[in-house]
Amino acid sequence: MRRRHAGVTALVLTVLLSGAAPAPARVVSESQVHEVAAELRCVVCQNLSVADSPSEMARQMRVIVRERLEAGESPAEVVQYFVDRYGEWILLSPRRRGFNLLVWFAPLAAVAVGLAIVAVLVRRWTRRPASEGTVPSLDPAMRERIRRETEAER
DSSP, X not given: OHHHHHHHHHHHHXXXXXXXXXOOOOOOOHHHHHHHHTTBBOTTTSSSBTTTOOSHHHHHHHHHHHHHHHTTOOHHHHHHHHHHHHXXXXXXXXXXXXXXXXXXXXXXXXXXXXXXXXXXXXXXXXXXXXXXXXXXXXXXXXXHHHHHHHHHHO
């Protein structure tokens, strides 16, 4: 009976310990790393994404992106990791919520206002006043004065 009990205990321990082993790392493609890194701003170059920057800091950030993806984090979680450390500034394109909506819609509003102004100005320029086609008549005294002055110059 003891042998049987020891065998069952060994079997249970084997099953439990084999489940406690760390899960193998996920295989992450370069395109997945590039996709996440393209959303992040390089802290050195600032006008390039982490995916495009040649700086050492960007290389280190790409390594972190790869490690976190291999550990099983989603791309959104990896991006949030960097936002938690650097703030929303680290994102190349601001998130479309809250005050950041102004960044997305202000240019559209400016274009709409500009088009409205152009439309009003074009209407004004193309509309001619009704009295523009007729020449106001001169009173007889002014007509006589003009005739005398033109004859005097000849």
